Each structure stands twice: as structure tokens, then as C-alpha cells.
Amino acid sequence: MKKTEHFMKFEKVSDEGIISGYITKFGEIDSYGTCTVSGCFKSAMKRLADGETIPVLWQHDVHEPIGKFLSMKDDDAGCYAVIQLDLNVERAREAFSLAKNRIISGLSIGGMINRTEWNEKDQVLMMTDIDLYETSVVTFPACDTARIDDCRSDTLNIREMEHAFRKSGMFSQNDSKKLARYFCEILKSRSEDSETETHETKAEIRSDSHDNDANALNDLLNALKNFQI
Incomplete structure (x- = not known):
């Protein structure tokens, strides 16, 4: 087992501190030469449904939590998450401002790989079961397939x-x-x-x-x- 980080991009942000996007795209090879598959976050989804908090960090720093998951769901492309940043936290406000201004847009997962399968055809290690510890707002994403596409306000503040x-x-x-x-x-x-x-x-x-x-x-x-x- 090992810790893994997979980098993606925000898709949407709102004036209430909510960001959303794919935290991973299934089948896409990351900077470690591995990829995720549908269903790999089943345990995290169950924990979230049971009321457990999945934290969001700043640059994988455990001393700088900035938000939490509101929801996460698999679709044909990957795992799509809705995240609430805590705008009472200074670093969260900074991260949110950077996201709104399209200066930073990366999302990266951190967790423990519990099970893998080797894909001989594509020569890639598939992560089939991941214990998701956190997702972070990061500066440099390794994958360039999911981007912020909506920076409009959801509501008046x-x-x-x-x-x-x-x-x-x-x-x-x-x-x-x-x-x-x-x-x-x-x-x-x-x-x-x-x-x-x-x-x-x-x-x-x-x-x-x-x-x-x-x-x-x-x-x-x-x-x-x-x-x-």
C-alpha cells in the first residue's frame, strides 16, 4: 500500500465558497504512472453518506484544512465532487479568490491504495480501491483535462x-x-x-x-x- 496523489482541475466556483469538478478521471494515467477506475472510492462515498467529514486541505498540508466534501459521485468520466470551502478561514478565502480569478485551479487527492490491478494491454497499474484521506487545492496539476468553466456567482452575497x-x-x-x-x-x-x-x-x-x-x-x-x- 502507498499514498497517492492525483491531480485534476476545478470546474465551477460560486460566491458561497463552493467549488466543484472532477477529483479524478478514470483511466487517465497520472504522474506516477497509475490510474483510477470507477468504484475505487466506494468506501469514501459510504463514509460521506454516513455523515463523516472528508477534509479539503491547502497543498496537502495537514495543518491547513480549508473545507470539506459536500458530495461525490462517479459518472462515465470520473469522480465528480462538490466541495465547500470555509470562508471563515483566511487560507480558504485566499484559495477561493485564486480559483475565481483563474490563477490556481488544481485538485489533488491524497489517500492509501488498498488494491490494484495490472493492465497488461495499456501497461498501467490501475487503482481499484483507494481509502481517500483528503483532497487538496494545489498549484500545479498533472492532468489538464478538467478546467474551471464557470466563475459566475450563484447568489447575491x-x-x-x-x-x-x-x-x-x-x-x-x-x-x-x-x-x-x-x-x-x-x-x-x-x-x-x-x-x-x-x-x-x-x-x-x-x-x-x-x-x-x-x-x-x-x-x-x-x-x-x-x-x-
Whole structure:
């Protein structure tokens, strides 16, 4: 058994600190001359389903955790993961900013190989069972097949909402903060309800989500004109 690292790229990021993409592509030979296969992360998927946290690190540094897995799923191409970065952590904010600005885009898995099979035809060692310890945000990926393709915002952030409430002239600073927090919770709940949708459907929704949220905020402001908090 040995520790392995496999490098991939982010596909999507959002203003809520969520990134998503393939943490590995099945059958693609990595810098160690090995490849992953479908089903190699079954144990990690079960742990995640059972409520265990799979951490996300910065550059494989165990002293710098920056987030956690929200979900992971195999498809025909590879293992697709949705990751939440903890934006209360300074390094996570830095990693998120670098990802949004397309300065850094690598994802790398770290774990223990439990079982392998030798592919004589392709002359490659296939990793069929991996105990996934963590996934890291890294600078230099070894594979160049999965990239960030969407850096749009999923939702308005809480500061934008608070500013809009204050600018309307209808609410105090304290009331604006309360309303902004409340509205963010509604949007977050709506986002979680749609988590079961396919990646393609999510991408289509995200393309218009910021405009839709802005319109919803304007509608809310108009509805509150005749009310006092």
C-alpha cells in the first residue's frame, strides 16, 4: 500500500465558497504512472453518506484544512465532487479568490491504495480501491483535462443585500443586516433543495441565477415599502 496523489482541475466556483469538478478521471494515467477506475472510492462515498467529514486541505498540508466534501459521485468520466470551502478561514478565502480569478485551479487527492490491478494491454497499474484521506487545492496539476468553466456567482452575497436594503432608505442599519441574513438563508435553502439535479441542469440554472436573485431582492424591497419592522 502507498499514498497517492492525483491531480485534476476545478470546474465551477460560486460566491458561497463552493467549488466543484472532477477529483479524478478514470483511466487517465497520472504522474506516477497509475490510474483510477470507477468504484475505487466506494468506501469514501459510504463514509460521506454516513455523515463523516472528508477534509479539503491547502497543498496537502495537514495543518491547513480549508473545507470539506459536500458530495461525490462517479459518472462515465470520473469522480465528480462538490466541495465547500470555509470562508471563515483566511487560507480558504485566499484559495477561493485564486480559483475565481483563474490563477490556481488544481485538485489533488491524497489517500492509501488498498488494491490494484495490472493492465497488461495499456501497461498501467490501475487503482481499484483507494481509502481517500483528503483532497487538496494545489498549484500545479498533472492532468489538464478538467478546467474551471464557470466563475459566475450563484447568489447575491449578504453585504450586497444589506447595502441594497440600506440604500432603499426604508430600513436602519440593524434592520438591513437582519433582512440580509434572512434573505440569504432563503436562497441557501433553495440551493440545497436543488442539490439532486444533474450537473448540466445546475450549470444552466447558474447562468441566470444572479439576475434572478437581484430581481427577487427588488421585488422584496417593493413588497416591504408599506411595512415597518
